[in-house]
Amino acid sequence: MLLEMKEITKTFPGVVALDKVSFNLKENEIHALVGENGAGKSTLIKILGGIYKPDSGEIFLNGKKVEFNSPLDAKRHGIAIIHQELMLAENLSIAENIFLGKEFGSPLNLNFHKMVEESKKYLQMLGFEIDPQTKVSKLNVSEKQLVEIAKAISSNAKIIVMDEPTATISEHETQILFEIMKELKEKGISIIFITHKLGEVYQIADRVTVLRDGKLIGTKNIEEISSEELVKMMVGREIKEMFPKYNKVQDEIILEVEDFEVIGYVAPVSFNVKKGEIFGITGLVGCGKSELALGLYGVYRTKFKKFIIDKQPLLELKSPQQALKAGIVLVPEDRKSQGLVLLLDVVQNITLPNCDIFAPSLNIKWKKATETTKKQIKDYNIKVSGEHQKVKNLSGGNQQKVVLAKFLLKKPKVAILVEPTRGIDVGAKIEVYKLINNLANSGIGVILVTSEIPEITGLCDRVMVMHRGKMIEILEKGEITPERILKAGTGLVENV
Amino acid sequence: MKSLNKILTGIIGIIFSLLVGALLIKIQGNSPINAYKALYDYGLGSWFSITSTLNNSTPLILTGIAAAIAFSSNVNNLGQPGQLIIGALSAALLGYYLPFPGWFGIITILILSGIIGGLYASIAGILKKLYKMDEMLTTLMLNFIADYLTLYLATYPFLDKKSYVPATKMIKKEYFLPSFKYLNSSFFIAIFVVLISYFVVKYFKKGYEWRMMGHNPDFSRIGGCDNEQNLMWVMFYTGFLSGLAGALLILGGTQHRFIKGIGANYGWDGVMLSIVGANGILETSFFSLFFGFLKSGGVGMEFEASIPSEFIMVLQATIVLLVVSTRSVFSYYGDKIKAYSKTQKVVKAHE
Numbered sequence: 001m002l003l004e005m006k007e008i009t010k011t012f013p014g015v016v017a018l019d020k021v022s023f024n025l026k027e028n029e030i031h032a033l034v035g036e037n038g039a040g041k042s043t044l045i046k047i048l049g050g051i052y053k054p055d056s057g058e059i060f061l062n063g064k065k066v067e068f069n070s071p072l073d074a075k076r077h078g079i080a081i082i083h084q085e086l087m088l089a090e091n092l093s094i095a096e097n098i099f100l101g102k103e104f105g106s107p108l109n110l111n112f113h114k115m116v117e118e119s120k121k122y123l124q125m126l127g128f129e130i131d132p133q134t135k136v137s138k139l140n141v142s143e144k145q146l147v148e149i150a151k152a153i154s155s156n157a158k159i160i161v162m163d164e165p166t167a168t169i170s171e172h173e174t175q176i177l178f179e180i181m182k183e184l185k186e187k188g189i190s191i192i193f194i195t196h197k198l199g200e201v202y203q204i205a206d207r208v209t210v211l212r213d214g215k216l217i218g219t220k221n222i223e224e225i226s227s228e229e230l231v232k233m234m235v236g237r238e239i240k241e242m243f244p245k246y247n248k249v250q251d252e253i254i255l256e257v258e259d260f261e262v263i264g265y266v267a268p269v270s271f272n273v274k275k276g277e278i279f280g281i282t283g284l285v286g287c288g289k290s291e292l293a294l295g296l297y298g299v300y301r302t303k304f305k306k307f308i309i310d311k312q313p314l315l316e317l318k319s320p321q322q323a324l325k326a327g328i329v330l331v332p333e334d335r336k337s338q339g340l341v342l343l344l345d346v347v348q349n350i351t352l353p354n355c356d357i358f359a360p361s362l363n364i365k366w367k368k369a370t371e372t373t374k375k376q377i378k379d380y381n382i383k384v385s386g387e388h389q390k391v392k393n394l395s396g397g398n399q400q401k402v403v404l405a406k407f408l409l410k411k412p413k414v415a416i417l418v419e420p421t422r423g424i425d426v427g428a429k430i431e432v433y434k435l436i437n438n439l440a441n442s443g444i445g446v447i448l449v450t451s452e453i454p455e456i457t458g459l460c461d462r463v464m465v466m467h468r469g470k471m472i473e474i475l476e477k478g479e480i481t482p483e484r485i486l487k488a489g490t491g492l493v494e495n496v
Numbered sequence: 497m498k499s500l501n502k503i504l505t506g507i508i509g510i511i512f513s514l515l516v517g518a519l520l521i522k523i524q525g526n527s528p529i530n531a532y533k534a535l536y537d538y539g540l541g542s543w544f545s546i547t548s549t550l551n552n553s554t555p556l557i558l559t560g561i562a563a564a565i566a567f568s569s570n571v572n573n574l575g576q577p578g579q580l581i582i583g584a585l586s587a588a589l590l591g592y593y594l595p596f597p598g599w600f601g602i603i604t605i606l607i608l609s610g611i612i613g614g615l616y617a618s619i620a621g622i623l624k625k626l627y628k629m630d631e632m633l634t635t636l637m638l639n640f641i642a643d644y645l646t647l648y649l650a651t652y653p654f655l656d657k658k659s660y661v662p663a664t665k666m667i668k669k670e671y672f673l674p675s676f677k678y679l680n681s682s683f684f685i686a687i688f689v690v691l692i693s694y695f696v697v698k699y700f701k702k703g704y705e706w707r708m709m710g711h712n713p714d715f716s717r718i719g720g721c722d723n724e725q726n727l728m729w730v731m732f733y734t735g736f737l738s739g740l741a742g743a744l745l746i747l748g749g750t751q752h753r754f755i756k757g758i759g760a761n762y763g764w765d766g767v768m769l770s771i772v773g774a775n776g777i778l779e780t781s782f783f784s785l786f787f788g789f790l791k792s793g794g795v796g797m798e799f800e801a802s803i804p805s806e807f808i809m810v811l812q813a814t815i816v817l818l819v820v821s822t823r824s825v826f827s828y829y830g831d832k833i834k835a836y837s838k839t840q841k842v843v844k845a846h847e
Binding site: 297299319320321323324330332337338339340341343344348351352353355359362363364366406 | 699700701702704705708711712714715716717718719720721722
């Protein structure tokens, strides 16, 4: 056994994050660690990485008891962690990043030449053809991950931990990453792989460990467990329908755009959305789908021939105010930076886009805002201790519900949801899916911008697939299959 | 509760700085007890001292809340000194040339000077809107322009020929703001403006949008606020406050004319005060009173204990540093203690 963690317990203010959790890792193994948000995955990893100290429990490495007092300690023992938020110095080159902290040469006279040469060696191992002197800021997320991996190999890591590496990269890039992971495994490196996506577990892992609410539920060989059983282990309840779908598409068109161009990002596209429809927009990272969404909301500069919303033509779209006024709302991709003020309470967060409701004249009627917030909390099933709880202290799923509640209070005609389920757990995801259905059934045209193919196949009535800032095709109901989407999304289908 | 917290940590920081100050006085060979007694006597000891403290704090209150509102809206307006001095010069000129009768003239002067200060601040807002120039730099540079422009105007076109230093002519007697038992009525105007500003920021739609912009500009933009327009409004409003401070210096002070150096350090003190008051309007006003006390008490220290008046500036700087550090130490350990007691409860419930 390469690594054994025995009966690890760790408490934080208000929660027992880990309750006597045991975990082990064999040599040459890819071991998936799964569980809903707040299950204790990250805590376990941070203990392994020397960031937290466990309250009780022991760690054995190659049968020897070890104690990590700092991240450096863990590194010295051959454990490398690739965090979800990549820890790279953006303004340094790839080579400088790889050898940060273990540079060649003397402090006053660094041997850059040797670093570049060595970096080339590691990058070639990963099949990553790039000049190591390129600045990291020029790379995309998946390329940055490769740099992190190269960094880990260069420090002779025996164990590499990857915390949700596939959350921010596209399906195609995920496949490349998996190839690399398999190669690493053959070279004798063991990998702990944290993910929210069950399909990936079956594709790559040898064994899987499930955590729930800080407790160990079980460790299984991947052949021994079906996906239904795995989901059951994760959420502790049956989920008959991962993707509930009961929206009814009406004939009436609610949004129609012709030659809509987001200047500098997206070439002209034309499409329409019907009342009650869930219209998907998808594509790889960098295909322009988020930019298109922000363009429709007036954040970017746009040009269009026709923009008709609920039979009313829109003459210009220059700011989010105009979009809101026309009846378009956007639930942004990054809820923490664009959707919420984490330090303030739910009421203050919900009030902002709804000033016209709460502040008909100069001043804001806080009493009314509080009452409405209470109602929204109930309607959207947001789990809070009260409407004045700080948003910071809510779970990801509940934060997302606050964002949804905030924008949907406006009674929009078109709702654009950008990656609404990113980083939230399975239970909350299903709630969001139901919400999307309900939205559509209330006569709203829903535009769902997502990179998760199961969401597209499970929820959407029609889907637009994009590639490099261009619309490739719009798939109708019967045509939506993962293969078709991937083919179009990687640019293999010619423009129709 | 929160604002009490800010004030308490502020007071603890001040006590520490007074101790440090005592040490510095001791090192220079003076008696700290005598020095602080003089500080007290001249700052709070008698009715006259109290009024002089309040009079001294009047401009500080206004520049302080100007800085606090700007910073809490994520608008880096560092132009308080320039806006104040522009407002002061405007008041001096209006006070000399305006043909209106008494109280009507006073109100006109105050409002017009405020507006001129606000427009001066808006220059930075326009530069930001049109050319994306960082308002921190532009407001800072506009201070120099204001400084030399007013000096030029007071030295050449509007110079009072009888004066030995660059100064404008004295304003009309009927525009002097009256004093009640030494307390100048400009203090009440400042308090009135504080209350209005508090109300604007807390209950007005615009004020709420400003605050949200301060917390997270992306959030407010996606939420449908016009950040550029809000920045202009914040610039204008805070510039108005600084300009008003300048006008009150002319109408309510002792000189009743624009003299070189009349702006003193009021603008920069306002920036410091907003730091000490953690950008809260009421908190900043409270500490403005304290800085006013230091200013009037500092005179006493110079007279009675022959400690140079520059010492007060040293003390002010120490206060800023110590208040900020006390505050972060408190919030750090406060969070720790809270977390610990919560854990204890959970552990107990577990058992």
